[in-house]
Amino acid sequence: MIRKAYFLTTLLALPGSLALAENVKFKGCYAEWNEKELTIGNPMVERKWSIHQGLLTPVSFRDKTSDREWLRRPSRQPAPHPGGNLVAEPRSTTITTKTGQLSPVEAESLVIDMASKGAITSFSCRFQVFPGASGITVTFNPNTTSPPPAENANKDTENEPKTRPSGLENNKGAKKKPSKALDAIDDLMLNIQHFRFTQVTLMDQTDDHNDLVHEKEWMPLHSKVDASGNLFHIENPVTGDGLVFLKLAPLPHARPVKSPWDARVLGQGRRVIFAGHGYASVVLSYSGGRPGRIAALQDYQRCIRTFDAKRDARFLSNTWGDRSADSRVSEAFLKKEIEAGSRLGVDVVQVDDGWQKGMSGNSAFGKGAWGEFYAADPEFWSPHPKRFPNGLKPLVDAATAKGMKFGLWFGPDAEKEMMHWERDADLLIECCNKLGIEYVKIDAVEMATPKAENNLRKFYDKILRASAGRVVFDPDATAGLRPTYFGSPNVGPIFVENRYSDWHKYWPHLTLRNLWLLADHVDPLRLRMEFLNNQRNTKLYQGDPLAPALYAPDTLFASVMFSNPLGWFEISNLPKEYFEKVPPLVAIWKKEREAIFSGHIIPIGSAPDGVAWTGMSSVSKDRQSARLVLFRELNDASEWSVKVPLLKKLGQKVTVLSGNGTATLKDGVITADIPEQLQYLFLRID
Numbered sequence: 001m002i003r004k005a006y007f008l009t010t011l012l013a014l015p016g017s018l019a020l021a022e023n024v025k026f027k028g029c030y031a032e033w034n035e036k037e038l039t040i041g042n043p044m045v046e047r048k049w050s051i052h053q054g055l056l057t058p059v060s061f062r063d064k065t066s067d068r069e070w071l072r073r074p075s076r077q078p079a080p081h082p083g084g085n086l087v088a089e090p091r092s093t094t095i096t097t098k099t100g101q102l103s104p105v106e107a108e109s110l111v112i113d114m115a116s117k118g119a120i121t122s123f124s125c126r127f128q129v130f131p132g133a134s135g136i137t138v139t140f141n142p143n144t145t146s147p148p149p150a151e152n153a154n155k156d157t158e159n160e161p162k163t164r165p166s167g168l169e170n171n172k173g174a175k176k177k178p179s180k181a182l183d184a185i186d187d188l189m190l191n192i193q194h195f196r197f198t199q200v201t202l203m204d205q206t207d208d209h210n211d212l213v214h215e216k217e218w219m220p221l222h223s224k225v226d227a228s229g230n231l232f233h234i235e236n237p238v239t240g241d242g243l244v245f246l247k248l249a250p251l252p253h254a255r256p257v258k259s260p261w262d263a264r265v266l267g268q269g270r271r272v273i274f275a276g277h278g279y280a281s282v283v284l285s286y287s288g289g290r291p292g293r294i295a296a297l298q299d300y301q302r303c304i305r306t307f308d309a310k311r312d313a314r315f316l317s318n319t320w321g322d323r324s325a326d327s328r329v330s331e332a333f334l335k336k337e338i339e340a341g342s343r344l345g346v347d348v349v350q351v352d353d354g355w356q357k358g359m360s361g362n363s364a365f366g367k368g369a370w371g372e373f374y375a376a377d378p379e380f381w382s383p384h385p386k387r388f389p390n391g392l393k394p395l396v397d398a399a400t401a402k403g404m405k406f407g408l409w410f411g412p413d414a415e416k417e418m419m420h421w422e423r424d425a426d427l428l429i430e431c432c433n434k435l436g437i438e439y440v441k442i443d444a445v446e447m448a449t450p451k452a453e454n455n456l457r458k459f460y461d462k463i464l465r466a467s468a469g470r471v472v473f474d475p476d477a478t479a480g481l482r483p484t485y486f487g488s489p490n491v492g493p494i495f496v497e498n499r500y501s502d503w504h505k506y507w508p509h510l511t512l513r514n515l516w517l518l519a520d521h522v523d524p525l526r527l528r529m530e531f532l533n534n535q536r537n538t539k540l541y542q543g544d545p546l547a548p549a550l551y552a553p554d555t556l557f558a559s560v561m562f563s564n565p566l567g568w569f570e571i572s573n574l575p576k577e578y579f580e581k582v583p584p585l586v587a588i589w590k591k592e593r594e595a596i597f598s599g600h601i602i603p604i605g606s607a608p609d610g611v612a613w614t615g616m617s618s619v620s621k622d623r624q625s626a627r628l629v630l631f632r633e634l635n636d637a638s639e640w641s642v643k644v645p646l647l648k649k650l651g652q653k654v655t656v657l658s659g660n661g662t663a664t665l666k667d668g669v670i671t672a673d674i675p676e677q678l679q680y681l682f683l684r685i686d
Contacts, residue, residue, distance in 0.1 A: 026099040029110035029129045033095060040112060040127050044134040045285050050074060054091030054116025055081065056125065058187060061243075063134070063285040068241055070285070072270070075187035080125055080140035080276060083183030091118035103461065104469035105490050107132060107303040126280075130303040134296050135284035137248075140185050140276050182264070185276030186245070186283055189269070192236050194219070197265050197272070200231040200521055204251055204477040204484040206497040210510060213517040220267025228252045230486050231521055232263045233293060234272060240289035244297060245272075248304075249279035250487035256450045291645035294520055295600040301523040305490045309594040311472060312493075312525060313564055314347035315586060316407065316439065321532055321568030323502045325364040326354025328570070330387040334395050340571035342402035343579055345586030348439045349399055349571070350407030355392070357382045360411075360444075371414035371444055374423075381410070381427055396435050408437055411444030418447075418455035425462040432467045441474040441495060445482045456483070460491045474528050485522050493528040493564040501537040501548060508534075508551050509633060512559040513608040519562075519616065524601045530568035531556035535575045545634055546610045551678050554581040554658070558629055558680040561589050562601055562616040585658045585682070592657065592684065595620065596627050602645045608633065613640040623648035625686040630663075632674040641671040647685070658682040 023032040032039045038056065039048045044065050049056035055078035061070040098111040112127040122143035129136045201214040218225050219237075230249060235242035247262060249255060257277060264273040274281060286296040307313075319329065319337065334351055341349045353360050358380030359368030369376035383391050392406070399406040410428065413420040431437040447453045463471050473492040477484040484494060496514065499506040508531065515529050534548035534556060541547035548556075553575075557565060599618035606612040608631070615630035626647050632640070647668055654665045659681040661674040672681055 022095075024097045024099075024110065024112075026110040027108065028131045031097060031110060031112045031127075031129075038095075038112075038114070040110075040129055040136050042129050042131055042133075045136065047136055051093070052078075053088065054093050054118065054123070055086075056114075061188065061283070061285070063241070063287070065134070065285075066241060066287045068285075068287075070191055070243060071189055072191035073189050075189055076269075076271070077181045077184065077187055079184040079187035079273075080123075080138060081181045081184050081187075082123065082140075082142035083181060085180055087118070087120045089118045089120055091116040091122070093117075102128070103464055103490060104467075105305045105308075105464055107306050109303070130300075133282075133284065133300040133303045134286060135244075135282040135300060137280050137282045138185055138276075139280040141278065182273055183259075183275045183277065184273050185281050186272075186274040188243075188272045188283075190234070190272060192270070194237060195270075196235045196237050197225065198233050198235070199227040199229055199263070200233070201229050202231070202251060202485055202518075202521065204254070204482065205479055207478045210497075210514070212496075212514050213521065218265065218267075220265050222268045223265075224267070225263075225265040226261040227263045227265075228259075229262055232274075235289070235293070239287070240292065241287045242285070242289075242293055244284040244286065244293055245274050245281065246284065246297070246300070246486065247274070247276075247279055247281045248486050248489060249277070250447065250453070250481070250483045251485065254447065254481040254484070254487070256448060256453050256481075288646075290520070291600075291602050294602055295646065297521060298523045298525075298600055301489060301526060305492075305526070307525060307597055308469075309597075311438075311470065313593045313597045314405075314439070314472075315345060315565045315567065315589075316348040316350055316474075316528070317341055317344075317346045317567035317569070317571050318350045318352050318409075318441070319570050320352035320409075320498075321500065321530065322536065322570045322573060323500055324570065325362060326352075326360075327364040329354030329384075331390065331394060333572075335398055336572040337570065338395065338398045338402060338404065338406075340574070340579075341399075341404060343583065344567070344571055344574070345583045345590070346404060346567060346571065348405040348407045350409070350439060350441060351395075352409040352441065353443075355383060355388065355408060356380060357384050371411070371446055373411060373413050374420055375415055381424075392431075392437070393435055396437060400436070405439055406437060407439030407441070409441045409443060412442065412456065412459055414444070414446050414452070417449050417452040418459070421455040421459040422462065425459050425466075428463050428471065429466045432463075432471050438467070438470045439472050439474070441476065443476045445476070445480050447481045447483065453483075453487075457488065460488055464491070489526065493526050494522070495528045495566075497530065499530060499532070499568070501532055501534075501540065504537070504540045506532050506548060507546055507610075508548055508556055508559055509546055509608050509610040512614070512631070515560065515563050516603045516608055516614060516616070519601060519603050524563045524616075525597050527563040528566050529560040529563040530566040531560055533569040533574055533578075552581055553578045554585045555631075555678060555680050557582050557585055557589075558659070558682060559631065561585075561593075561682075562596060562618065562629060588657050588682065592627055595625070599626070600646055604628070604642050604645065605630075605640070611635050613637065613642075615642070617644055619644065619646040625652070625684070628670065628681075628683040628685070630670075630672050630674070630681045630683070632677055632679055634677050638675055639671065639673045641669050643669050644685070652685045655684045655686070656681060657684055 048060040059074045115124040126139040203209040286292040358377040361370030373380040474495040596618045605614040619626045663672045
């Protein structure tokens with residue numbers, strides 16, 4: 001991957017106003033400004049803010065694709081804004097622009113930095129616009145010397161009528177509460193009368209949670225709605241046009257600094273306010289209802305981390321899923337894993353906990369360290385001298401000889417707010433540069449303070465830059481306080497869940513359900529989802545009609561192949577049936593995966609529940625072709641029809657790539673026949 005340099009434009013400003021009008025263009029993106037207004041856009045969207053005393057106020061949000069103006073008037077307060085009452089004073093404003101990549105895994109973009117400096121208060125704002133996304137990322141940083149917002153400023157203070165219903169139909173004499181500005185990164189006065197507001201609540205810490213997605217809807221009239229989360233959408237139910245707000249932050253419970261709400265909706269004023277709290281956010285426009293919203297979110301996420309067909313969407317195996325922990329980890333055992341992995345079709349053989357000299361808290365040999373690793377052993381992360389007397393290089397070489405990569409498990413040190421982040425980064429950079437280890441599962445993170453959060457971010461950034469984006473992380477979302485879905489969206493696929501048949505906690509339909517539900521919001525390219533050895537612990541599932549052993553091994557792989565598949569098992573211990581049924585499907589998937597993950601991936605059918613017809617579709621961006629995987633769960637209907645979302649060209653050829661059944665396409669509707677329950681079809685439409 002080639003890193004792109006920045007070209008910098010700087011404009012100095014006179015006190016109280018910008019010095020002169022200017023504009024910058026870059027690959028369809030543009031920014032224009034003068035002393036009164038800032039305009040930023042690309043071929044899909046354009047936003048305008050008025051400028052007064054260095055503060056911005058949203059005045060226009062135009063979807064250029066549908067030619068829709070989303071704002072009916074300027075917002076009631078400046079936004080971005082730190083909250084509370086700022087001193088009115090002249091501020092000098094400086095604007096600089098950059099073009100290129102902010103990181104080696106990101107798409108090229110135009111970046112606009114605006115700094116406003118006053119005698120008492122100062123702040124800066126960064127805008128980033130990608131050619132391929134329908135929104136503009138905004139980051140706001142108030143100067144730490146500025147007076148803090150008034151206590152509870154975000155709870156009840158606002159520029160809307162605030163009265164308790166009295167029963168009188170004419171209440172003109174009601175008084176307004178004094179107005180104080182809210183902590184707002186965006187404040188939108190909507191140009192639609194009827195809209196549906198949806199709060200999306202995502203769950204991590206998946207060792208305790210299995211229902212990972214919850215949605216709550218309102219159609220606000222007079223009510224005020226305060227909602228927490230990272231993702232909200234506003235949709236016109238008549239047209240299907242909408243806006244998505246995405247906060248690039250950990251989930252609310254995991255953020256080091258808590259906040260009372262992330263979105264506030266005032267129904268009577270048709271006003272929506274989004275709080276920033278120092279995190280970047282974006283408002284994306286879309287049309288076409290749910291499929292259009294999913295496509296807009298995926299386009300944006302693939303700007304933050306671009307899809308590299310030689311690096312991403314890999315089939316990875318990890319030894320931990322069979323619950324032998326570190327008891328079998330050794331050079332001899334992993335050479336068996338590599339040999340078996342090559343027969344199964346694995347891309348990356350990853351060793352979990354146990355390769356290192358130090359003993360972790362999950363070791364089969366006793367209670368070791370968790371989090372503060374260097375305090376337990378300064379050489380904690382050197383290869384175990386007895387298990388790997390020759391180091392890790394023989395394993396890397398053995399994997400390379402079979403056309404695979406070798407990966408590691410690693411835990412950044414948590415001592416004193418991750419103070420050792422640079423030491424950890426240098427260690428993994430050395431593993432990459434000297435050994436060629438480029439796939440790393442990240443575990444044991446406890447991000448309890450803002451400093452720890454920032455140090456974790458610096459840890460990731462240093463490694464990505466030093467490796468030119470080659471290192472791929474799998475950040476574990478199963479426990480702890482971690483960035484998970486949107487706190488570090490540029491580092492690699494999220495390791496979503498640990499499921500073990502040993503603890504009677506693995507059912508294939510529930511893993512598929514989590515993938516299906518998450519895919520509405522989190523790009524499946526950014527998810528790592530598991531399938532297990534279904535012949536282990538069969539006694540625990542006796543009499544269960546959805547027992548893992550009732551699914552064919554290739555069906556298990558098919559259920560996760562529209563994500564990054566995880567073989568959560570010891571490959572060398574798999575039954576013979578896995579090596580008969582999985583490799584043919586893996587070989588077909590490898591031929592199709594670039595097309596799958598270059599398209600828009602939309603869940604279709606009903607959410608998996610063990611008895612549904614369900615599936616995933618990926619439609620090419622030109623809307624002329626598609627890949628689908630369809631599942632008949634435990635139901636009596638052998639035939640099922642579903643419209644393929646986003647597909648425009650009709651009458652295409654349907655090819656059954658794998659699975660037992662048939663399919664036809666007519667007027668954009670696919671009709672599939674799968675004779676047996678708990679089976680799948682993998683299809684190509686072209």
